[in-house]
Amino acid sequence: MSVSIAALDPSVCAPLPVLGQDVTVPLVTGGEVTYAALDYAASAPALQRVWDDVAAYAPYYGSVHRGAGYLSQLSTDLFENSRRTVAEFLGCRPEDQVVFTRSTTDSLNLLAAAIPANCQVFVYETEHHASLLPWRDAQVTYLNAPRTPGQAVETLERALADRDPYGPALVCVTGASNVTGELWPVRELAAAAHAHGARIVLDAAQLAPHHPVDIAELDVDWVAFSGHKLYAPFGSGVLAGRADWLQAAEPYLAGGGASRKVARRADGGVDVDWHTTAARHEAGSPNVIGVYSIASACKALTEAGFDNLVAREQELVSRVREGLAEVPEVQVLSLFGDDAPRVGVISFVVRGWNSSHFAAALSAEYGIGVRDGLFCAHPLVRTLLGSDPQDPGECGAPEAEPGERSLNAIRVSFGAGTPDEHIDRFLRAVTELVREGAQWKYRTEGGRCVPDRGEAPQV
Numbered sequence: 001m002s003v004s005i006a007a008l009d010p011s012v013c014a015p016l017p018v019l020g021q022d023v024t025v026p027l028v029t030g031g032e033v034t035y036a037a038l039d040y041a042a043s044a045p046a047l048q049r050v051w052d053d054v055a056a057y058a059p060y061y062g063s064v065h066r067g068a069g070y071l072s073q074l075s076t077d078l079f080e081n082s083r084r085t086v087a088e089f090l091g092c093r094p095e096d097q098v099v100f101t102r103s104t105t106d107s108l109n110l111l112a113a114a115i116p117a118n119c120q121v122f123v124y125e126t127e128h129h130a131s132l133l134p135w136r137d138a139q140v141t142y143l144n145a146p147r148t149p150g151q152a153v154e155t156l157e158r159a160l161a162d163r164d165p166y167g168p169a170l171v172c173v174t175g176a177s178n179v180t181g182e183l184w185p186v187r188e189l190a191a192a193a194h195a196h197g198a199r200i201v202l203d204a205a206q207l208a209p210h211h212p213v214d215i216a217e218l219d220v221d222w223v224a225f226s227g228h229k230l231y232a233p234f235g236s237g238v239l240a241g242r243a244d245w246l247q248a249a250e251p252y253l254a255g256g257g258a259s260r261k262v263a264r265r266a267d268g269g270v271d272v273d274w275h276t277t278a279a280r281h282e283a284g285s286p287n288v289i290g291v292y293s294i295a296s297a298c299k300a301l302t303e304a305g306f307d308n309l310v311a312r313e314q315e316l317v318s319r320v321r322e323g324l325a326e327v328p329e330v331q332v333l334s335l336f337g338d339d340a341p342r343v344g345v346i347s348f349v350v351r352g353w354n355s356s357h358f359a360a361a362l363s364a365e366y367g368i369g370v371r372d373g374l375f376c377a378h379p380l381v382r383t384l385l386g387s388d389p390q391d392p393g394e395c396g397a398p399e400a401e402p403g404e405r406s407l408n409a410i411r412v413s414f415g416a417g418t419p420d421e422h423i424d425r426f427l428r429a430v431t432e433l434v435r436e437g438a439q440w441k442y443r444t445e446g447g448r449c450v451p452d453r454g455e456a457p458q459v
Contacts, residue, residue, distance in 0.1 A: 013304065013305060013308035013309055013311065013312045015312075015416065015417050015418055015419050016047055016048075016049075016231075016300070016304055016309075016416045016417050017047065017048035017049070017417070018037075018044075018045040018046065018047055018048060018231065018416075018417035019045050019046045019047075019048060019051055020035065020037060020045050021034075021045070021417065021419070022034065023035045024367075025367045027364065027365060027366070027367060028364040028365060028440050028451045028453075029364075029365055029439050029440065032367075033366070033367035034367065035367050035369065036366070036367055036368040036369065036421075036422035036425055036426065037369050037417075037418075037422070038368055038369060038370050038412045038413060038414055038418070038422060038426055039369050039370055039371045039411075039413060040209070040229070040344065040345075040413040040414050040415045040418070041178050041181075041206060041229070041345045041371070041375075041411060041413035042371055042413070043228045043229065043234070044209055044228070044229055044230065044231050044415055044416075044417070045231065045417055046231055046232060046233055046293070047231040047232075047296075047297055047300050047416075047417070049296060049297075049300040050231060050232050050233075050293050050296040050297050050300065053292065053293070053296040054233075054289055054292060054293055054296070057078065057289070057292060058289070060074050060075065061075065061288070061289070062074065062075040063075065063285065064076040064079045064285075064286060064288055065079075065257070065279075075288055078288065078292055079286065079288050079291055079292070081295070082291045082292050082294065082295035083098045083100070083278070083291075083295075085295040085298055085299060086098050086238055086240065086294060086295055086298055087240065088298075089298035089299075089301075089302065090213055090214065090215050090223055090238075090240050091213070091214030091215050091216045091217060092215050092216070092240055092241075093215065093216050095242075095243060096215065096240060096241050096242065096243065097240065097241070097242075097243040097246060097277070097278045098238060098239075098240045098278060099238070099239045099240070099246065099278045099281050099282060100236065100237070100238060100278070100282055100286060100287070100290075100291050100294075101224075101236075101237040101238065101239055101281075102235060102236065102237055102287075103130075103226045103227075103228070103235075103236075103237040104130050104131075104203060104204075104205040104224045104225055104226040104229075104237055105130040105134075105226075105237075106237055107224035107225075107237050107238060107239035108130055108131050108134045108172070108201070108203065108224050108239075109134045109252075110239055110246075110252045110281055111134075111170075111201055111222060111224070111239060111245075111246075112134035112135050112136070112137070112138065113137075113249060113250075113252055114245045114246050114248075114249035114252070114281075115135075115138060115168070115170055115245060115249075116168045116245065116248075118139070118165075118167050118168065119138055119139075119167070119168040119169065119170055120138065120139045120140075120141065120163055120167065120168070120169045120170070121135040121138045121139065121140045121141070121169070121170050121171075121172065122140075122141045122143060122156065122159055122160065122169065122170070122171045122172070122198070123135065123140065123141075123142060123143065123171070123172045123173075124142070124143045124144075124145065124146070124152070124155075124173060124174075125142050125143065125144060125145055125379040125380065125383070126145045126146075126174070126177065126179075126335065126377070126379070126380040126383075127172065127173070127174055127203065127377065127380075128174065128178050128203065128205070128375075128376055128377050129376040129377065129378070130203065130205070130376070131172045131173075131174065131201075131203040131224075132377075132379075135172075138170075141159055141163075143155050143156065143159055145335060145379075145380060145383050146335070147335065147336065147337075148336055148337070149184065149185040149188070149336060149340075150185075152184065152185060152189065153185060153188045153189060153192050156171060156189055156192050156193070157192045157195075157196070160192065160193065160196035160197075160198055161196060166197070168198075168199075169193075169196070169197065169198035169199070170198060170199050170200070170201060171189065171193045171198055171199070171200040171201070172200075172201050172203065173186065173189055173200065173201075173202060173203065174202075174203045174205075174206065174207070175202050175203065175204045175206065175207030175208075175211075175213065176206040176207040176210065176211070176342070176343045176345065177206065177335065177342075177345070177377075177380070178205065178206045178345060178375055178376075178377060179333065179345070179347050179375050179377050179380050179381055179384065179409075179411070180333055180334055180335055180336075180340075180342065180345065180346070180347060180384070181206070181317075181342035181343045181344060181345030181346055181413070182334065182335055182336050182340045182341070182342045183207075183211075183340070183341045183342060183343070186202055186218050186220065187217075187218050187219060190218060190219045190220050190221075191219065194219070199221040199222075199242070200220050200221050200222075201220065201221060201222040201223070201224065201241070202218065202220045202222065202223045202224070203224055203225075204223050204224060204225040205224070205225050205226050205229050206229065206343065206345060207225075207343070208223075208225040208229070208230055209225075209229050209230045209231065209415055209416075210310070210313060210343035210344060210415060211306075211310055211343060212306050212307075212310075213225075215240065215241060220241070221241050221242045222239060222240065222241030222242060223238070223239075223240050223241060224237070224238065224239050224240075225237065225238055227290055227293060227294040227297070230294060230297045230298075230301075231297045231300070231301075231415075231416065231417070232290070232293035232294050232296070232297045233289075233290065233293050234290075235287055235290045236287050236290025236291055236293065236294050238294065246278075246280065246281060247276045247280065250274075251274055251280050251281055251283060252281040252283070253281070253283040253284060254272075254283060255283035255284050256283060256284065257279055257282055257283045257284060257285075257286070258274055258275055258279060258280050258281065258282065258283035259272050259273065259274055259275070259283075260273045260274065260275050261273040301416070304416070309416045312416075313343065313344045313414070313415060313416070313418075316344060316414055316418060316420075316423055317342060317343070317344055317346070319423055319427070320346055320412065320414075320423060320426070320427065321346065323427035323430070323431075324346070324348060324427070324430065326431075327350075327430060327431055327434050329350050329351040329352060329353075329434050330348050330349075330350055330351075330430065330434070331348060331349050331350075331351070332346060332347070332348045333347045333348060333349070333381075333384040333385070333409060334384075335380075335384065344413055344414040344415050344418070345411065345413040346411070346412050346413070347375070347381075347384075347409045347410065347411040347412075348409060348410055348411075348412075349385070349409050349410065350410070350430075350433075350434060353433075353434075354449065355372040355373075355408045355409055355410045356372050356373075356408070356444075356448060356449035357438070357442055357449045358372070358410055358433065359371070359372035359410050359449070360442055360448070360449040360450060360451065361433055361438040361440070361442070362426070362429055362430075362433070364440060364442075364450075364451045365429070365433075365438065365439055365440060366425060366426075366429040367425075368422070368425060368426055368429055370410055370411060370412050370413075370426075371410070371411045371413075372408055372409065372410045372411070373408045373409075374408055374409075375409075375411055381407075381408065381409055382407065384409075385407055385408075385409065387407050412426060440452070
């Protein structure tokens, strides 16, 4: 069973209150406008509920796990209760562990450090760099971009069947593309992996904020995601799943908290007895506020009715796709085709426009924040743009002047906090820019396209 999109009534769910929803920004053409944050795929705005929960806890802030004082004990309870909240949110199995990290990138690097010797890793070229690059000490097979979900499963099955020697193996796959928003056939890929004696880790950085994720239902071995994409502040992440590889590995960081007992040896050395719980990989003073903010976001999404949030987001996805389809110059990027289910992440290019120039005009003239570039998924974006996926490229805009074609794209992304007005303004802006052009002159500065403050508006 694949991850599926719920078909519910979006009218029963209003946008969730988020920080910054009333922030105004200046327009280069004069005046101010309420900022339209349409870059959720990079970092979603924090939920107001999360911020309020953190603010309420802040006066009681204390160290965790070994303090005798009241605030320390309260913080320890809050920290460990947050672990249970996240486990419930992810549908963890009784034997699974929830390890708190700094981000999805940190989570996957932790897992990469814990895989057994001689483990073979299989990863699609379509992955975000956070899941494409951590496997430096393993034998890695990079799989070509599939063009259908079925092809993704077939490609993986062939690669796993042909591996030599037949030993430990790990598959890493995204749940939802950070470039196209398309959902991947996670459960089918997990079944294929397990049928060939491999394990699978799900990069849920783009899936978890937009759609319920259930480890047991999807039958994946691990899930990784970041707090800052799940409507929580920066600096916290999760790796949840099977404990055996994590317990057998050396601690990701050596230090206090990961060790149960440390003693000097007669020869002058040190003997260490490491924890076998999640603490083994949580050395140092933990980010208690970051962990609590993730748990608060999990509760907020659950209590709001995640299925209804999904339904409303799908309404926004349809509106954006239909609106962009009315502009012939716009090409929406897709791996699996127009009918593929997706979350609120859509990338596109505009004929006759440098993508950085277009994104700069959206910001400077309409107060709309999107992202342009290669989205830390260089091989995938190159493939979608018809370029060689081996072309190097850089994150951010290339050194191209406004109007020149560039091998990058524009990404609009949204979610539970997005008002209808932001979507309407975005579609109106795209139409006006394509048909009428930018109102201001722009130049390239430090690899970015920016308004030329010394030039008068175009007429």
